Amino acid sequence: MKIIMLGAPGAGKGTQAKMIAEKYKVPHVSTGDIFRANIKNGTELGKKAKEYMDKGQLVPDELTVEILLDRVAQEDCKNGYVLDGFPRTIPQADVLDKELTKLGDKVDFAINVDVPDENIVRRMSGRRACLKCGATYHIEHIPPKQEGICDVCGSELVQRDDDKPETVQNRLSVYHEQTQPLIDYYNEKGILKSVDGTKDMQDVFSEITGILG
Numbered sequence: 001m002k003i004i005m006l007g008a009p010g011a012g013k014g015t016q017a018k019m020i021a022e023k024y025k026v027p028h029v030s031t032g033d034i035f036r037a038n039i040k041n042g043t044e045l046g047k048k049a050k051e052y053m054d055k056g057q058l059v060p061d062e063l064t065v066e067i068l069l070d071r072v073a074q075e076d077c078k079n080g081y082v083l084d085g086f087p088r089t090i091p092q093a094d095v096l097d098k099e100l101t102k103l104g105d106k107v108d109f110a111i112n113v114d115v116p117d118e119n120i121v122r123r124m125s126g127r128r129a130c131l132k133c134g135a136t137y138h139i140e141h142i143p144p145k146q147e148g149i150c151d152v153c154g155s156e157l158v159q160r161d162d163d164k165p166e167t168v169q170n171r172l173s174v175y176h177e178q179t180q181p182l183i184d185y186y187n188e189k190g191i192l193k194s195v196d197g198t199k200d201m202q203d204v205f206s207e208i209t210g211i212l213g
């Protein structure tokens, strides 16, 4: 079973990808993890990717796909995998499709974890962190006992730059521009399945398992 996870940053697709991987006993293939592993192990592909990253440039689609295909060619992926963070753009999806076709292979499902922007902004901007001990909170869901103060160590809680509404909005704009077109792309291929990502994590997962069987 080969699955692609789609959804905005903060929609919870990484969590669902991990849960799918566990239930169906297939690897959770996250592009971030593969990049880090290749760079850490000093592979040829990792060295090439690092050259771009050191210059602050984006890793080209061809190289990203090459690194990904190298990963999914490994033994543990022979019964399938869950792709998380790839493809991000139509050109990447096209290259993936072409390469899989060459191998006589295809993606079975593209699962879209659908969450409206305003929910994502609310989720992210409610996060608070303690920079001293690393504890994390959420003003609505996991509030500290005393507002603005860490339960564990008593330090002041802060909102990380990554969780500020303007940062979240920026990431969402990039997503809508580059990645959302993939929803139409996979819909046309007949493999798109959307689930309501505003629901509780377990309910979202039940919806997904209902689709995957």
Ligand SMILES: [Zn+2]
Pocket: 130, 131, 132, 133, 134, 135, 150, 151, 152, 153, 154, 155
């Ligand atoms: Zn603390």
